[in-house]
Amino acid sequence: MTQTPQTPGPAPGTAARHPVAEAVAPGYAFEGPVLELGGLMVGPTELSDVRVRIPLAMVNRHGLVAGATGTGKTKTLQLLAEQLSAHGVPVFAADIKGDLSGLLQPGEGGEKVTARAASVGQQWTATGFPVELYALGGEGTGIPLRVTMSSFGPLLLSKVLGLNETQESSLGLVFHYADRAGLPLLDLADLRAVVAHLTSAEGKADLKGLGGLSSATAGVILRELIGLQDQGADAFFGEPEFESADLLRTTPDGRGVISLVELPDLQDRPAIFSTFLMWLLADLFHDLPEIGDADRPRLVFFFDEAHLLFDDASEAFLDQIAQTVRLIRSKGVGVFFVTQRPTDVPDEVLAQLGSRVQHQLRAHTPNDAKALKSTVDTYPRSAYDDLGEVITGLGIGEAVVTVMDERGAPTPVAWTRLRAPESLMGPADPAAMQRLVEASPGHATYGRAVDRESAREKLAARLEEGARRAEDDARAQEQAREAEVKRRPRPTRSKAPAKDDDGLVMDVVTSPVFKDFMRTAAREIARGMFRSGRR
Incomplete structure (x- = not known):
């Protein structure tokens, strides 16, 4: 992690008397298990002895990690995943750039890492963590993740296809027809076949019976499905379908397994990836029993590049996301959205996120300035004279933090120098990744596609x-x-x-x-x- 020039932290009892430290410290004095984030800064080069942390029991109240590209969001995600695993909490995360695969190998020390760790009171030890690697449809290094078209459903598929509300409703009728006609929808070819049948001479009577589905709309849906298949999306749909319960595993020594899904060529198929992750979250919500408020989460789900999920989403789709996030807390699942700006997340979702880790925001354009003001306005009380100036002046590996305390109240805003991850900060060795995949029991279960009658x-x-x-x-x-x-x-x-x-x-x-x-x-x-x- 790159380190900005800093002076050594003053002795305990000196910086703690700083007005900012005195105002912030009581808000982070928790009694139960915590995730250590770092040390409180009271100025650009001044570090106090106050430790900034998140109560483990509050992680299922969800969170946000935001900041401009290159400000350290991935390292923050890595830091959180490490500590959750050490506390016995399984983790799921999308590995956009491949850097998170380094979690499976011990980190490499150095002067910068040693200096950062010492400055925040961290006893840094190179450590590897239990990792399971997945890949959507087997594209990449990982156990293939697949979902049947029926399970995916018309609402999520409409988001992938970019359909309007009328077309989304019509796609729902196609799924309804297939279910009523006993036509299992397992992969993309199955859905194409059903739509092609409805638009053919043989299917005219069936199409007429669906009432709200016109032949023109069915034709639009068919063309969009062909385009989706041309992007290679047919690899994501099919059997064996992934059991989301497999994400809830721990090792014999009690550590939580960190499940990483590789997302290659994200820029070519952004909606497919983000919506597939939403299906996983919805599937967990459907399958998991209620546990209420527990002393630790059952799973923490990191949703990287979250803006892709919300871009051009229909009202029905946004409503489903908001409802899932609101209710899945009682199932013991915490969700962290990772994105560039808090304004990327709709208000109804943002309001439910109890922890905020805000890396640097840039204000080079009028839109940037507007986003910065909106971000500052969403924070609770702050001991800093100008929080907007603090956010734009944050160094790499620094963040403005507020979390939910053990009573469920927001903590004071804390300018934080973050701890250093103890695993490898970069991609793991490809040979080690391949060996891990081949040795996994999940590879035997999901490794080979099944093509049954549908x-x-x-x-x-x-x-x-x-x-x-x-x-x-x-x-x-x-x-x-x-x-x-x-x-x-x-x-x-x-x-x-x-x-x-x-x-x-x-x-x-x-x-x-x-x-x-x-x-x-x-x-x-x-x-x-x-x-x-x-x-």
Whole structure:
């Protein structure tokens, strides 16, 4: 972690008499287990002996880690994950840049790390932590994470596809039809097959029965699904579906397992990644029992690049997020949103975040200045004369902190020099990561995709059956014509009569070559329509 020039911290009893230290210290004097964040700063180069921390029992009241790029958000996330694991609390986090994989290896010391640790009273020891690596759809180094299309649902998928509210409602009707018709939606190809069926001649009656779904809207949805598949999203949907309960594991020595999901090429598919993480959170909410207020969280979920989740989201989608965040606390799950500015998070969600770790914000533009003012206005009482100036002047590895105390009240704002992570501050060795994945029991469970019969195969079989019946009907008609021709009296001719047109058609239709051709054509039509989903 880069360190700004600092003077050594004064002896206890000296800086503690500073007015800021006297005002802040009582707010962080907790009795129960805590996560240590760092030391209280009372000026740009002045560090007090007051320790800034978060009560472990309050971590499930959620939190926010915000700040401009390069100000230390990832290191803060790493610091929190380490201490949660040490307290026996499992952690889930998205590893956007790959840096968090270093959690599995001991850190590398040095003069800067030693100096920072000493300045905040930290006994720094190089330590590796128990880590499980995941990758969406197996893209990257990790155990593949997949979800069935039915579980993902129309609301989350609408966010991924960028549908408007009318189209979102129509997509819900498609899911309803598939469920009613007994057509399992397991992957992207299944949903494409159902929409293609509804827009085909064979599906006109079914489409009409859905009332609120027009053929034009169904066509828009189908085009968006094709575009999503072109981005490689079909790798995310399918079986075996990930069991979110697997995130709640601890090691035999009592440490919480840190589950990291790699997100490669985030800039190409931002909505897919963020919405997939929201599905995991919603799935946990659905499956976990209520535990009320516990002395420690059951799981802490770090939602990095959180702005991607809220960008262009519908009201229904935002309502679902707000409700999930509000209620999942009672399931023992804490959620930390990690983003650049607090204003990236909607007010109804931001109001539920009990802990705030604000790294430097920049105010180079009018929009930046507006965001800074909005940020300052959301903080509780502050002993600093100008909190906005403090936030814009923060060094790397410093943050303005306020948390929820053991009574549930906000603590005073604390300008904090953060502790140094004890694991590797950077990507882990690729060979070590690969060995970890291959040795994991989860790799045996989720490593290989399963392709069982679902909507695509059932619709293809239905089409092939229709073609077979049409062939049978045609053959029956020709046989009837043949019988009719045989009953007709034939005129006497001096030469052998040529076959009439009906007889010629009958011979062709009933020939083995023609039958084989018809069967092959029916199969190819069916497969050609639905081939593009799975490999």
